[in-house]
Amino acid sequence: MTDKPKVEAPAVSQRPTHLHTHTFHGLAPGPKLLVLGAVHGNEVCGAKAITQLLQDIDSGQLNIERGSVTFVPVTNPLAHQLQLRIGDRNLNRNMAPSAIPQDFEDRIANVLCPLLDAHDVLLDLHSFHTGGAPFVMIGPQDNSGTLEPFTHAEAEMRLAVCTGAPRIVEGWLDTYARGVSRRAAAPTATGTARAQTLVTNPNYGVGTTEYMRSRGGYGVTLECGQHDDPQAVQVARRAILQTLALLDMASVPPEPVPADREILRLVDVTDREHAGDSFSREWRSFDAVKAGELIGVRHSGFQVKAPHDGFVVFPNPRAEPGQEWFYMARRRP
Ligand SMILES: [Zn+2]
Numbered sequence: 001m002t003d004k005p006k007v008e009a010p011a012v013s014q015r016p017t018h019l020h021t022h023t024f025h026g027l028a029p030g031p032k033l034l035v036l037g038a039v040h041g042n043e044v045c046g047a048k049a050i051t052q053l054l055q056d057i058d059s060g061q062l063n064i065e066r067g068s069v070t071f072v073p074v075t076n077p078l079a080h081q082l083q084l085r086i087g088d089r090n091l092n093r094n095m096a097p098s099a100i101p102q103d104f105e106d107r108i109a110n111v112l113c114p115l116l117d118a119h120d121v122l123l124d125l126h127s128f129h130t131g132g133a134p135f136v137m138i139g140p141q142d143n144s145g146t147l148e149p150f151t152h153a154e155a156e157m158r159l160a161v162c163t164g165a166p167r168i169v170e171g172w173l174d175t176y177a178r179g180v181s182r183r184a185a186a187p188t189a190t191g192t193a194r195a196q197t198l199v200t201n202p203n204y205g206v207g208t209t210e211y212m213r214s215r216g217g218y219g220v221t222l223e224c225g226q227h228d229d230p231q232a233v234q235v236a237r238r239a240i241l242q243t244l245a246l247l248d249m250a251s252v253p254p255e256p257v258p259a260d261r262e263i264l265r266l267v268d269v270t271d272r273e274h275a276g277d278s279f280s281r282e283w284r285s286f287d288a289v290k291a292g293e294l295i296g297v298r299h300s301g302f303q304v305k306a307p308h309d310g311f312v313v314f315p316n317p318r319a320e321p322g323q324e325w326f327y328m329a330r331r332r333p
Helices: 045-058 077-082 104-117 153-162 172-185 193-199 208-214 230-246
Strands: 022-025 028-037 066-072 121-128 135-137 167-170 218-226 262-271 287-289 294-297 303-305 310-313 324-331
Touching: 022 045, 028 045, 028 230, 045 066, 045 121, 045 218, 045 230, 066 104, 077 104, 104 208, 121 208, 121 230, 153 167, 153 218, 153 230, 172 262, 208 218, 218 230, 262 310, 294 324
Parallel strands: 028 066, 028 121, 121 218, 135 167, 167 262
Antiparallel strands: 022 066, 135 218, 262 324, 287 310, 294 303, 310 324
């Protein structure tokens, strides 16, 4: 028998190859809660809060008594490794299993979607780039429509309120879908054919919570604070504990919720049409505007003004042409 020639091991891909989850089963029956951190790789407050709570569970300071909870500290490990919002693409869009995955996020979705299916309630922990107070995103009112039929609006609102966020934002998917149908009618997007397909497909607006609702569950996205603010970790930690209290899964004393919270409804989205389109000032999410107030100027010189009194939300001065530049919201009456 001759010695086999020594061959170099094939170059090992440095890309993450698995999703790390932690599940605790209470010995009494109860709901199934899923808590996600770092769906966007540079939004780490949820991952940090989960790590703290895993230690509290291990040390016996926190006991899961009823139902089951699964924690996923880092839901997009590639984006997290890169310390970026996305890996190959935004994991929190176009969330669905793929028979033929095209990119890293498609492969994560093939593992994450069955996990979402196996739970009843989702708490998805994010953070944001610019300063401001935490806010929580909820889904639609109960409805039997075709876009996002839903029957758990009341339970979802209780979940949103228990997170302690002073601002609740609704109306994401139908506003997004309106933007999609406008884009499909007058495509201006540049970039790859796949990017073009994604921004003109209403499924592209489906993230973790929308997928959860489409499968009969409910959930909220909590934006805990600025990316690097240690306070955001405390917001995330409090929200997880208060969710466990709300769902009666652990003996955690309920904390008071803000009395002066406001509910804002997203009503419209405006796309950036050209790289020369620029904002009239540095907008921050939830800056109030009056009807007719100048928001930005198109490359053509056209002035983009506020269509009504309201708030600028998710302004993105560096949006790709053909993609969302800013949203407008109104206070829910
Ligand atoms: Zn995020």
